[in-house]
Each structure stands twice: as structure tokens, then as C-alpha cells.
Amino acid sequence: MVGVKNLLSGAWLLAYGAFSRSASTASGSHSAASPTSSGKYTQFTIPASAEAGAQLIANIDDPEAVDAQSVCPGYKASNVKESARGVTATLTLAGKPCNVYGTDVDSLDFSIEYLANDRLSVQIVPTYLDSSNYSWFMLDEHVVPRSISDRQASKQDSDLEIAWSNEPSFYFKVTRKATGDAIFDTTDSVLVFENQFVEFVTSLPKDYNLYGIGEHIQQLRLLNNLTLTLYASDISDPIDDNVYGSHPFYLDTRYYEVNDKGHHTLVASDKAAQSKDYVSFSHGVFSRNAHGQEVVMNPEGLKWRSLGGSIDLTFYSGPSQAGVTKNYQLSTIGLPALQQYFTFGFHQCRWGYNNWTELEEVVSNFEKFEIPLETIWSDIDYMHGYRDFDNDQHRYPYSDGEKFLDKLHSSGRHYIPIIDAAIYIPNPKNASDTYDTYTRGHQEDVFLKNPDGSEYIGAVWPGYTVFPDWHNPKTGDFWANEIVIWHKKVAIDGIWIDMNEVSSFCTGSCGSGNLRMNPTHPAFALPGEPGNVIYDYPEGFELSNKTEAASASAASFSQAATATTGGSTSSSTSYLRTTPTPGVRNINYPPYVINHDQDGHDLSSHAVSPNATHSDGVQEYDVHNLFGHQILNATYHALLKVDEKKRPFVIGRSTFAGSGKWAGHWGGDNASRWAYMFFSIPQALSFSLFGIPMFGVDACGFNGNTDEELCNRWMQLSAFFPFYRNHNTLSAISQEPYIWESVTAATKSAMKIRYAILPYFYTLFHEAHTTGSTVMRALAWEFPTDPSLAAVDTQFLLGPSIMVVPVLAPHATSVRGVFPGLKHGEVWYDWYTQTAVDAKPGVNTTIPAPLGHIPVFVRGGSVVPMQEPALTTKEARGTPWSLLVALGGSGTATGQLYLDDGESNAPDDTLDVTFSVKESSLSARAKGSWEELNPLATVTVLGVSTRPDAVKLNGIPVPASGVQYNATSRVLSVGGLQKLTRKGAFSADWALKW
Ligand SMILES: *[C@@H]1O[C@H](CO)[C@@H](O)[C@H](O)[C@H]1NC(C)=O
Ligand SMILES: *[C@@H]1O[C@H](CO)[C@@H](O)[C@H](O)[C@H]1NC(C)=O
Secondary structure: OOOOOOOOOHHHOOOOOOOOOOHHHOOOOOOOOOEOOOOOEOOEEOOHHHOOOOOOOOHHHOOOOOOHHHHOOOEEEEEEEEEOOEEEEEEEEOOOOOOOOOOEOOEEEEEEEEEEOOEEEEEEEEOOOOOOOOOOOOOOOOOOOOOOOOOOOOOOOOOEEEEEEOOOOOEEEEEEOOOOEEEEEOOOOOOEEEOOEEEEEEEOOOOOEEEEEEOOEOOOEOOOOOEEEEOOOOOOOOEOOOOOOEEEEEEEEEEEEEOOOOOEEEEOHHHOOOOOOOEEEEEEEEEOOOOOEEEEEEOOEEEEEEOOOOEEEEEEOOOOHHHHHHHHHHHHHOOOOOOOHHHHOEEEOOOOOOOHHHHHHHHHHHHHOOOOOOEEEEOHHHEHHHOOOOEOOOOOOHHHHHHHHHHHHHOOOEEEEEEEOOEEOOOOOOHHHOOHHHHHHHHHOOEOEOOOOOEOOEEEOOEEEEOEOOOOOOHHHHHHHHHHHHHHHOOOOOEEEEOOOOOOOOOOOOOOOOHHHOOEEOOOOOOOOOOOOOOOOOOOHHHHOHHHHHHHHHHHHHHHHHOOOOOOOOOOOOOOOOOOEOOEOOOOOOOOOOOOOOHHHOOOOOOOOOOOEOOOOOEHHHHHHHHHHHHHHHHHHHHHHHOOOEOOOEEEOOOEOOHHHOOEEEOOOOEOOHHHHHHHHHHHHHHHHOOOOOEEOEEOOOEOOOOHHHHHHHHHHHOOOOOEEEOOOOOOOOOOOOOOHHHHHHHHHHHHHHHHOHHHHHHHHHHHHHHOOOOEEOHHHHOOOOHHHOOOOOOEEEOOOEEEOOOOOOOOOEEEEOOOOHHHOOOEEEOOOOOEOOOOOOOOEEEEOOOOOOOEEEEOOEEEEEOOOOOOHHHHOOOOEEEEEEOOOOOOEEEEEEEOOOOEOOOOOOEEEEEEEEOOEEEEEEEEOOOOOOOEEEEEEEOOOOOOOOOEEOOEEOOHHHEEEEOOOOEEEEOOOHHHHOOOOOOOOEEEEO
8 A cells, every 4th residue: 555645744844864765875864762751762753754755857848958869979880690480689879879768788788589480589788798888677577578489480370570771770571471560660760789778769650559667647548748667666556657566568469451462451440341340460579678668659669778787678479358368378488377256256344344253243234234255355354553563562462363263264264464575674672672573584694784894774664674585595495484474373264465666665775773762653634633633535425415425625724725845855956967977877867767666766766776786796776666566475385384275365456567477466556446447447457468457447446435336336336347346445444345335236236147147257267377367358358350449448358258337427227338349240139138238339328227237248158157156156156056148140059168176276187177068958077077066947048039949967857847949038047957857067078959
């Protein structure tokens, strides 16, 4: 939680020595916290000035900033060697070094490698890596692997072709052979390669369709007029700016008209005609670089800048989105973790659940209102002084916790707490304030250092903190040991990793020399504290709750008026321009400043600063974007130490390309606003592309107060996201789904669908885990011949078969949506009425959607395996099966089901069932040793045009009492199958004929 910096009242600002920005020399001159008359220590508040970034203006804002493209000489290739598998060459600076934002590297190694026939690598690295002139940093292949080579590929058989030239300076061009189209083209640009600034430029077709380059809160299709920054930042979901994770990957989809001669003509998706058919080709580009980056999107193409590292591009030729996404995961970043079955149940969380008793009350409220609840979560409330692995013994004592968790677990439910990345460092002078986790870590020497070798001390929730150094080979064991020890006291079922950007509430090693102030209050007021009372409500609240809205607005105005400015002190606009010094990197103030969204664009603001030093000498500057990735890896492996047989469940905030192997992700600190409910869809779809399908956002919104209408819509929408959690900030109004009657009803109705299709969800996840396929899907991915879908992100598909068209605006009673594929005979069935939707191709159709109703559709051609809804996933798994068969235009349908015990890491027994329908016959073929004992109860077939004479299972007539046919809705419902499937729904292959 929390990136919000709030205004602080003047009284909080105690006299405090100037913070030195130079981490190695920081020493405060403040006086220690003093005892009050009651003998208690007043808690020292770190002043807001400790957070202030430098008075640094990014080059992007600086009118005098030089465009590297206009002053740098570029390179010339020589020493070219070609082989069937690729090309190598030497690139030499083509003129006088420009040294614009660093020191130009005079010699580079260029290589092309055909990794596979649908995958191509282009790499540009300094020839002399060990040259002291550059102090070069190359990304560790153990941390971020390069794409694998299948050793079969060749230039001749590749989908892609690559050409290069030296005129006027070195450039290269990647072409797709099938279309003759350049997919990447650095013509008319110069390559800039300096020790702190790397820039390459590619042109793109007009009106391009690009997706990805995360993490950002933005629409699905990237705008062509925006700078996308990649720098892990603890900040509350600003739109378009850098947030928690870094995913330097994009998908590019192009639509073509093909003439009789097979000639392809590129068509702008927004100008395509509804009446025509198009073909599309998608490719992916992964830039294997973990430095602070900036991708400048403009109508002609993009400019990719990095503060270091190398150019290491992999091109994935697709040609479908699914092909690109699978290839990216299988060959490069890895497949997403298999999740436990329970993780697809509903999760309830909030900051401000005060004690075990309150958690117990929340759980019993869910029971009372008969709303499914799978997992209750704890935010930082449970901690003793906000310290990891240490419960507050008054509010969350271990003994009461044991009783609570025993009861919770025996009801089939689960408990997941937050764990922060930073570790409290106690005041060494205060013998009563020892902290074993710190003591052990300090003894093992596993924390990040200052350049002088002392521990780097930042400030997070507990006060001054240290940070695990993931480059130290002992740190993973330290982390695992802490989790194992704590797990013995609190039997947690998963871990929620927060603050792993890695966040720090002050600039530099602010705690060095200041430890006697510990513990401290952060530099900002917590939500609900004076000056930071929450008066925010969703858009439209002033219409539905006029009186309340007016008084909130007045209170908010008065709070703002009385607040004194205590936060950012950088009011002047002096430009801190750093002149590059040959051979020396300026880590704290790089000469090029990316458009980072913290104070002054300063890389050290609200984060561990770039000069923090790892055990192998690597500076945080070079690996900042990987901290989150590495703690997720460590946490995943720590949970395996707790129980090697169980799939670890980890949800993390900061992620990098490949984090899906270990963790899911939530959308971070969103706000209770309609806009953020919308953004949850493109954010989820982007994480589908990034190989992190386990995604969801805080339903009803985190920051600010929600309201009944927004929470009603949001609880319904999130029910169709893989990770389904309601979470709320401290002191905001309560927003559990039982708070309002209408939200209770809406939630139950959406959860009824979710819990029924849990087997479908689980099967999709297993497929994602084994093949790299996606779970939440954009319409454009499933319907690639329709350019009009290229930017659709207000509706989405769950797997291939279910489409959700949510209401995303206040006071609506209907929503407009498209039904893709109609032109080609696609049929869509309304989930609730089970009848085929009457809509026209390409027309935005108005769909009734009164409050409490979320439009859901089933795609013709699908067999969806279901069980009965229940209050827990465990209960649901014990119920009889049903199959929802939605016939396609040709009367056919297919479907899949995967089953196992739902928790083993490598289950011995699994079951794969394939469903297929043709000629009025549904067959189920099962493979595997998992014994599914629940019988089959019902088969519902949608789109049956005539009343069947008889229905037979394996030739045996189904009793007529179980068969119903509705000639108007065309629904055939076959019930009473339990008796015929007593040994289990899939214990033998069967065919149901009607
Ligand atoms: C970028 O493009 C979008 C969509 O066309 C437009 O709404 C926005 O105003 C543009 N922004 C800038 C900074 O030009
Ligand atoms: C738990 O917290 C609630 C809410 O703050 C409070 O009313 C209650 O007294 C606390 N109970 C215990 C046992 O501490």
C-alpha cells in the first residue's frame, strides 16, 4: 500500500538536521526522541523534507535538452561474418563522440541470431566489457535469461528476414517474409550507445496497434503520443506514468487486405471496412534490459531509451497474438506458476482490520449473509510496529491466532498476510527493542550497503529499515528461514509482497546515524489522521447522495485550506544538468533523466537510491527494476521450504518480465473511482501479455471512499478476473460486499457464476501454466480478422468461451457492446436467458444492464465444465458436475477440463477430459489417473433447433422426467444423470445423444 504523499501539518515538523543526499555520508544532527511526563517516548516523525527529491528537471522538461538523434554520429559496421544461423559484425563510432548523456562506446559487437524460425535475436553489446572507460553492466542471465535457441533455425526457413546497411550510418531492418513488411526499422536514425544512455529508434506504420510496455495504468492499445517510463515506483496508480513493475515487451498487430495475387496491403484498423475481410499478423518485441527506461511513442514510431545495459532484442513472429505470447513465455521469460484451486475463490482484505476478533467478525458476516469467502487477508495492521514476521501481541497474539486459524482452516478457508520488503533496524541503544529478524540478517550480512560498506538505511513503515540484498547468495536462505520460523507461529496460506519497488520513504541512507530515533512515524499523515481525513467519493456521488457529497466536499475544502505545505520543498525550477565525465558514471544524477514520476524525477526519491550497493558490487542503479522480481522468486522458494509439496501462492506488487513463474499481481493502490474500474480491464489484458495471468485489482477501489453503486458494479466485474479481492484503505468507509443490501445481492449473483465455472477457470490456468496461453483475453486476440476490435478494452473474454460486457459508468441501466464474429457465423448466448443474442455484425449493441446485473455471454462452439456454486471452493469441488454446451452455427462445440488435487506442486494424479459435440452427440473422453468421484448431474445444450425424440447416455435412454426442451429459447436441459454416472462424471468415456 501507499505511495500517496500527503500534506503534513506544521506541528509534525520537528527540528531536524539536513538530510544528506550522499548516502555514504548521511548523518542527521537531530536530537533523539524524548520521554514525555508519562514516561512514554514520543514518536519521532521523519520530516517530509527527507523525501524531497533533488531540484532536478528531467531532460524531457528542459528546453535546452539536446536531442541525441541530432548530434550523435552513429556507427559503421565492419568485420561482417555471415552464417546460416546469423551475422556478427563490429560497430565502430562513425564520427566524433557526441558524449551527450554519457561516454560514447567506440566499439560494439553486433549480432543477429535466428533462435528459431519464429524467433530472432538482435544484440548490441560493448566490445570491451571490462574496459574501465565504461564501467559496464550486463544483465545476469541467471536473473533474466536470454531467449533460448532451438539450434534448428536458419535464415532461409525463418519467418523473418533482417537486413542492415552503413549508409548514411549503421541501421537494420527486420522484415516479415510473408507480407514483405518491415516490422522493425531503424533507417534514418542513429544508434546512440553511451555508458549511461542507450537509444534506438524504429519507425512504425501510421496508426499502429501496439500493446504492452508496462506497467502503466492506461488503455489497452498504446497511444502514439506518450512517453512510457519503466522504473519501479511506489505510487498510487497515476494514469500513464510509471508504476510498480517493468515489462519491456510489446505486441504489434497489423491488419492487411490481401488481393487475388496474394499481395498484402496494410490497413489502418480504424479505417477498415466492416464489409471486408482482413488478415492480421502479430509480432512481439522483448527488450531484455532492466535499467530505467523510457519509450517515447510518436505517430511515426518509437524511440527506446535506457540508462544503461545493452541492446538485446528478441522478435517473435507469431503470427497470432497467442503464438507470440506463448513463444515469449516458453522461450524467454518462463510459464506462469500453477495456482492452487482455492486461490480462485473470493478474497477479502482491508487496511484497518484491527485484531483477530475483527477478522473473525468479518468472516462470520460473510457466513451470515451467505456470501462466498475463501480467504481473509491482513494488511500491515497485524504487525508489531510494522515489522515483518512479528505479530502485535496485543491485537494479533499468536495464541489467539492459532485458534482463529484452526477454525478458519477447518471451514475450508484461508489466511494471507502482507509482508513488506524492508526490514526494521532497531535503535542499538535501546536494549528493549531488539528485533531478531534484523539480528539474524545482520549476522549473515545480507542487507544492501552504502558505497562505504555500511548498511544502507532507508525508512519505511516501521521507521528506519534495511533491505535484503538479493545478489548475496545467502539472502534467499535468510528470507526463507524467517518465513519458516514465522509460519510455525502463524499458519499462513500464501504471501502478499508489498513495497518491493523497492520503496523507501526518504531519500538516500537517511537512517545512517539516526537510529536512536527509531521507531518513527512516516513523513506523511496516515489516512484518517488529522490533515488526511478521507473525503473522496466516486464520480457521480454528488448525484446519488447530494447531501453527503456536499458536506464531504466542504470538509475536504477546509482540510485543504488548513494544511500547510510540508511535502515537496522543491519549488524552484533550477535545472540540475549533469555534464558527463568521461569514463565515470554519475549514478545518483545520471546525465539523462527519465520521466520518472517521483519528486523531481529523482531516481532516489521514494525508493532505495541508485548508489545502494549489492554484495557483488553491483549498484542499485543497474538493477532497481529487478528488486521486486527477486523478492518474489525468494518468497516463492521460501514457501516451498515451508511445504515442498504445495504450490506457493504469492501476490506481488513490483514485477518484472518473468515474475509470473512465481507470483500473481494485483493492480496496486487504485482508487474508488469509475475510471479505475475501467482501467482494471486493460491492466489485466496487458498482464496477460506479460505472462502474469493471476491478476486482479482491489474491487470497489482502495484509496478514497467507495459508494454503493460503484461497489455493486465492481464486485460483479471483478468476479470474472482471475484474482478476485476486495481491499480498502485505512479509515475509508467499509466496503465488504455485505455492507449494502444491493451489493450483497449483486455479489452473490456474480459469484454464483464464478463459483460454478471454477473448473473452467482452473482448466484455463493449467493451460496457461503448460502452454503460455492467456486467461483474460482481448477481443482482438480471439477475432484476429476484425480490425474494428483492435482497441476494444471495455469488454473482454475469459478464455475462449465467456465474454463479459460490464457497465463502467455511473447511473447507467444499459451498456453498449459488440458481438464479435457474427459475420462469420459466430453465435453468442446470453448467460442468464440461455438464448442466442440477436445482434448485427460490427454494431455497438445496447444491452440492458440494470444495477446488479452484469452482462455475460457464452460463445457458440463451447462446452463449459461446471460444478455447483458454494460458499467455499472446497465445498464447490464436492458437488455434482454439469456441462453447459453452447452450440456453434454448425451445431458443433468443444471444451476441455483439467483436474488434480488442486494443491500439489507436481500432482501424481491428473485428469484431462476432452468434450466434443457433433451431430447431436456430446462425447467426453478422459485421460489420466485422477479419480473424480462426483457424478454428472446436468447437461444443458443451448441452440438446439428441434425437440429431440429421445436422449440417450451411452445408448441408454435418459428418463423422460429429466429431459426438458424449450422451443422458444431452444434450450435442451438433461437432468437426472447422477444415477447413470454414480462412479463419477468422467470415470469412463461416454456419449450423450439427443
Ligand atoms: C494523445 O492522443 C490522445 C488520443 O488521440 C488524445 O486524446 C490526447 O489529447 C493526446 N495527447 C497529447 C499530449 O497530445
Ligand atoms: C478489536 O478491534 C475492534 C475495532 O477496533 C475493537 O472495537 C475491539 O474492542 C477490539 N477487540 C479486542 C479483543 O481487542
